[in-house]
Amino acid sequence: MNSLLFSPDLGDQAVSVVQVADNQWHAVENDLVVGRGYASRRLDGRTFLSIDTWRGPVFDRLARAMLTDQTAPLYTVVDETDRDVAAGWERAGFTSWRREHEFVVPTDPRITGLNAAPPPGVIIGEAAEGPLRELDHAIRSEVRSTVGWQRMPAEVLPWQGGTTPIDPSKYTVAVRDDQYVGLVRLATMTRQPRIGLIAVRAGERRRGVARALLSHVLADLHRSGVEAVTAEVDDTNEAAMALFQRIGARRTGGNLELVHQQGKA
Numbered sequence: 001m002n003s004l005l006f007s008p009d010l011g012d013q014a015v016s017v018v019q020v021a022d023n024q025w026h027a028v029e030n031d032l033v034v035g036r037g038y039a040s041r042r043l044d045g046r047t048f049l050s051i052d053t054w055r056g057p058v059f060d061r062l063a064r065a066m067l068t069d070q071t072a073p074l075y076t077v078v079d080e081t082d083r084d085v086a087a088g089w090e091r092a093g094f095t096s097w098r099r100e101h102e103f104v105v106p107t108d109p110r111i112t113g114l115n116a117a118p119p120p121g122v123i124i125g126e127a128a129e130g131p132l133r134e135l136d137h138a139i140r141s142e143v144r145s146t147v148g149w150q151r152m153p154a155e156v157l158p159w160q161g162g163t164t165p166i167d168p169s170k171y172t173v174a175v176r177d178d179q180y181v182g183l184v185r186l187a188t189m190t191r192q193p194r195i196g197l198i199a200v201r202a203g204e205r206r207r208g209v210a211r212a213l214l215s216h217v218l219a220d221l222h223r224s225g226v227e228a229v230t231a232e233v234d235d236t237n238e239a240a241m242a243l244f245q246r247i248g249a250r251r252t253g254g255n256l257e258l259v260h261q262q263g264k265a
Helices: 056-069 083-091 129-145 209-223 238-246
Strands: 016-021 024-029 032-041 047-052 074-079 095-106 122-126 171-176 179-187 194-200 228-234 250-260
Touching: 016 056, 024 056, 032 056, 047 056, 056 083, 074 083, 083 250, 095 238, 122 209, 129 171, 129 179, 171 209, 179 209, 194 209, 209 238, 228 238
Parallel strands: 047 074, 194 228
Antiparallel strands: 016 024, 024 032, 032 047, 074 250, 095 228, 095 250, 122 171, 171 179, 179 194
16 A cells, blocks of 8 residues: 655665565565565556555655566556655656546435436346457447547456456346447445446447436445445546536545556566
8 A cells, every 4th residue: 555644764775675575575674664565467467566655765765676677567546635655656757647536426316317218229137248248349349449448447458368257247238139238337345336337339329328327227226225336437538527427426536547658678
């Protein structure tokens, strides 16, 4: 975890950095660990770094050591309010890559106003793995040729090693003429349910499919006693931002994703 506050240099010349595992580093002073660094390789193939220390110079030493040992590009995520940590990564050569807004979304249709029926010919229901994979592949192709992967959440990033793991129970889909045209992915194994992804085929956009999917999912949650869910939206996704704002979602914060494009050869 990144620290929240950095202190001035307090004799940090005596600090040494030791790699204690393939993905872990310790900053040591007088036989005491005064900072830790971690590299985590996600299933989409990207490597994210994190540093835990309250001393700025120790942060810098850990960052330099980690960058020397890891292959670029490298990523990190910082709370938008944590300027000290962001500044530390910027000193190490990281630059802004993307920004996500965090929302709390009510489920009560009296608040959201989401009670419209699906567009004519569209049915909202549970997902089956075969056609869900076909829709997943189609959405990836459309993303690749338009906004690019860097603007998409983790749920739709290309996965390292081939086939994307898909759990149909996490998805609600929109179907037209026996073809899946849209989906919502809901993560429930968290403190509060989270909308991980809303995606609609290009030819079906601006027809109310996304609103119908969201209305269905939120209504089910409301009936089961869930008052609100969370969601993250890239700040360049104007359509999603507008949709959440219209249904009464409340912004609660945001994250800044940074990238380092140079590193170990």
